[in-house]
Amino acid sequence: MRSLPGRATLAVAAVTAYVVAVGAGLTALLLSGTDEVAVGVLAVIASVGLVAGLTALLGRTARTVRRLTGDTGVIADANISHRLDAPTSGELEPLAAAVNRLAEARESAVAGAAEQAEAGRRDVEAERTRLAALMAQLTVAVVVCNREGRILLYNQAARSLVDDATLLGLGRSVFGVVDRGLVAHAYDRLRSGAEPPYTATTLHRDRQIRVQVTLVREPAPVGEEPGSGFVLVLEDLTRQVRAGDRRERVLRQLTEGTRASLGSIRAAAESVLEFAESTADERRRFLEIIRQEADVLGRRIEDLAAEPAALADDRLLTEIAGEDVLTIIRNELERSGTECAQQPLAGDLWLRADGHAVARALVHLATRLEESVGAGRLTLVLTTAGRHGQLDARWSGRAPLTSVVDGWLDAPLDEAGSSTAREVADRHGAEIWCGELDADTAYLRMLLPLAEGAERAAAAPSHVETTSRPEFYDFDLFTARPQPADLADQRLDEMAFTVFDTETTGLDPDGGDRIVSIGAVRVVNGRVLRQETFERLVQPGRTVPAASTVFHGITAEMVEGQPTIDEVLPAFARFCEDTVLVGHNVSFDLQFLKMAETSSGIELDQPALDTLLLHAALHPDHEDHTLEAIANRLGVSVVGRHTALGDALVTAEIFVGLCTLLRRRGIVTLGAALTASRSTFRARVDEKLYRG
């Protein structure tokens, strides 16, 4: 806007010069012959003024055109909200206005597209949130992998199934958990048309795991091979297998043991019967044998009866909250038109039951009760009775005879005739009968097995956190490009990193300082995987100076009884397998780890990146490269600092931020980042600023 008065002044000057010149010409004409010299001078002055005015006017126009061109360029390339100033010269004004209209139209189109993209992103986010919530609720373990076996998605159940949760992580190879050969075989079979899922069992540590493999096809651009991954559904069958083994052992003992005892009894009895000439003493000895063997048989049966689970086939039973069983039954009863109420449960009660089968059996029996004794409204009461859950359906009236109830138990539950209430009861090792509490109240009672304590805790539904949803999936891995063979050529935003930090007894490893804790978190495809962490206290094998405790809060008592670094390092090495290490001032931590490598025989040979050096490479002029300063600059919130894991998490966020900045500077690959770090390192050593 500053140029407007200038331009106006020039125009005024030009017009003034023109008017003056014309005025001078006219004057000369009027005064001709009187003072020719003066007239000639005036005419020259007037002409010069006119030419100067026109030149100025044309120069200004050219500048206006240049300015308009530059401003249009800004609109096109940099700032879509920029607008052209309206030039005063008539010819250019409509042009500027047209450019502004074009810019207006383009800006709103871009805004619309951005809005659409944002809406799309929100939709995808919502889908993913739903998926994550669904996965978290599933009690079966689900792991989705890409073709190479890299994990794209897993759920909570999968985490709890795997002994060492560090083996399960986004981007990790699933073959740390499931046998590679098994999956390869499944792959071949399914691709050659076998009916999915392919099912097999495998051993994970000492547990029997059933694995079901299904292929997933990912759509690919035309002309490209569709990427196909696979879904693994894992189930821990250890309990069932153990129960099966126990059943088999019991049955074998029963048959073999019974044969042996019966053999002795029969021999003894025949000896008495067939040898009449035997003495009273001899006969007594044989009878004693018979009694002893009968005793043995009896005890064997007692042992068996004391362990009902050994014979019950409880594969279909699951731990289920008493409250849930009652709800299922009530719903089923009401659906079949039986009115029912429910007494509130006293305390926490968990059953080991097939809730739906129990409900179906109860509905069947309730219908018969109504027909035979007119039991109308039922009240459901679930209580604990010894080792059992006692489920009563009570009504006002009399109870039918047990033989009548027994008849109902043997009738099929539905027209399909699939099973009977007795089968349901037998599966639960349960008894069902009718009785009377008092003259007015009768009951139908079912004794169901209670869930064992440990299982109850495990079966408690895990609540899905909506605020900080764990990142259990990364579908970008599905379409991941094949990685270059050379690590240095891999892109930072497509790699897996282990960002770690250690706390130590002091700053001098050569002077005897040692690690007291290690914390680490994985960063995959540019995301910090906050649920994939590693955190261990380490027994340093020396005192923990109070001066260091001030920093990390770890006391001598806390590390007492903790594993030594020789025990922790192998676990840490497993956690960082196939990743690049990242730390802040990482060479400090690496010195401590190097000492441990010598003693434990474990070697961490992967490359390491230093967030301090990367930051220094990006901002050589900044003086302060502390974690706090960088975090502030990058807008990373600092929580839980000075615990190894807390620092590792902050460092990880910083690292992800730095990667974005590096990319803008054209530093895209690991190799480039390492080179940038190395040159910074040298510069800093020269300046003697680097404390490592």
Added chain:
Amino acid sequence: MTHRVLIVDDEPNVVISLEFIMRKSGFETAVARNGDEALEAVERFRPDLVLLDAMMPRRDGYEVCQTLRGSGWDDLKIVMLTAKGRDTEVAKGLAVGADSYVTKPFSTRDLVTLVTSMLSGDE
């Protein structure tokens, strides 16, 4: 006064022994071979105690027990003898009115001790 014990079981081999040891222990005995006979025998013989097998053809032990309790035989002692040993079955037996529940095989001496002690309260 001699106590009366009714033995209800469909397996003759065990009945022979039960009858023998109960007599030798000083009780007056009668025998029924199924549930229907048991109910008749109770009316006729009016026992102080019934040794009642749970599994029998026609009217099992549970139903005999339930029927007796439902028809005024509240003071009659009932000992269920059974090859069913699961604790849910024990619970069912006691719930339908048995005073005691003995699983087969049992020690005859223990059974005599049990019966004697249950009846001594009657003296």
